[in-house]
Amino acid sequence: MEIRNVHLIDGTYELFRHYHALPSALDENGTEVAAVRGVLTSIRGLLRDGATHVAVATDHVIESFRNAMWPAYKNGEGIEPKLLAQFPLLEEALVAAGIVVWPMIEYEADDALAAAAAAAAADPRVERVIICTPDKDLAQCVRGTRVVQLNRRTRTFFDEAGIVAKFGVSPASIPDYLALVGDAADGFPGVPGWGAKSAATILSRYRHLEAIPPDPRDWSVAIGQPVKLAEILQRDRDRAFLFRDLATLRTDTQLFDDVEALRAPASTLEAT
Numbered sequence: 001m002e003i004r005n006v007h008l009i010d011g012t013y014e015l016f017r018h019y020h021a022l023p024s025a026l027d028e029n030g031t032e033v034a035a036v037r038g039v040l041t042s043i044r045g046l047l048r049d050g051a052t053h054v055a056v057a058t059d060h061v062i063e064s065f066r067n068a069m070w071p072a073y074k075n076g077e078g079i080e081p082k083l084l085a086q087f088p089l090l091e092e093a094l095v096a097a098g099i100v101v102w103p104m105i106e107y108e109a110d111d112a113l114a115a116a117a118a119a120a121a122a123d124p125r126v127e128r129v130i131i132c133t134p135d136k137d138l139a140q141c142v143r144g145t146r147v148v149q150l151n152r153r154t155r156t157f158f159d160e161a162g163i164v165a166k167f168g169v170s171p172a173s174i175p176d177y178l179a180l181v182g183d184a185a186d187g188f189p190g191v192p193g194w195g196a197k198s199a200a201t202i203l204s205r206y207r208h209l210e211a212i213p214p215d216p217r218d219w220s221v222a223i224g225q226p227v228k229l230a231e232i233l234q235r236d237r238d239r240a241f242l243f244r245d246l247a248t249l250r251t252d253t254q255l256f257d258d259v260e261a262l263r264a265p266a267s268t269l270e271a272t
Helices: 011-021 034-048 086-097 109-121 136-141 160-167 171-181 196-206 226-235 237-247
Strands: 003-010 053-059 100-104 126-132 147-151 156-158
Touching (some): 003 034, 003 109, 034 086, 053 109, 086 100, 100 109, 136 147, 136 160, 156 160, 171 196, 226 237
Parallel strands (some): 003 126, 053 100, 126 147
């Protein structure tokens, strides 16, 4: 049986989004639960709009293996306790509602979304995989019009052509792009002097870091301050490759045996 869409939701982003958008709400024990209720309501709305196969990935532990690679990588510092406490509550509520949830510990929620997208896209019954998050690193998972990215807040879809229009590079080059420009949300700064325009210009021609000629006279694209940028890239080459490794999502985790395991029960539409 054909499956029109598989929706893969970034639960961490959704929890943050609803926490900052909704007024406080306490349960009978005085525990803050507004963000959890907001996410559940949002998912029920998705199901009412016709979604059938849904899974949510969360960062059960904010730290991951990447913190050992780069100590300044994002962690739980600075996250408000009332928000952090809602992660396990959300996971419990999703399970109770019959929604598949992947609480990530060693890996990140983004890795789970990437792995699930690859697995779902490999199933010939699936027409389209929709990764629901605005995070830049998930752009690397987009494939044609079959695997797309959706910003649910703005209701904006990005297929492969949309990613190229937005970043100036193909999805396969997104880790290289982030290595050069950095990702403040994930806590790594990129390579000094390299910005979005210069990174997009060079990577649109060479695609990956290792293919960029060390001598700027060999660059077949027009780019500002080529000598300076080439010198900086050669100086910080090892760090650039480290940042690319940080930005590269892992897809080797098996999260489900059959995409039908992601089918949401009809009871989820009921208010909880």
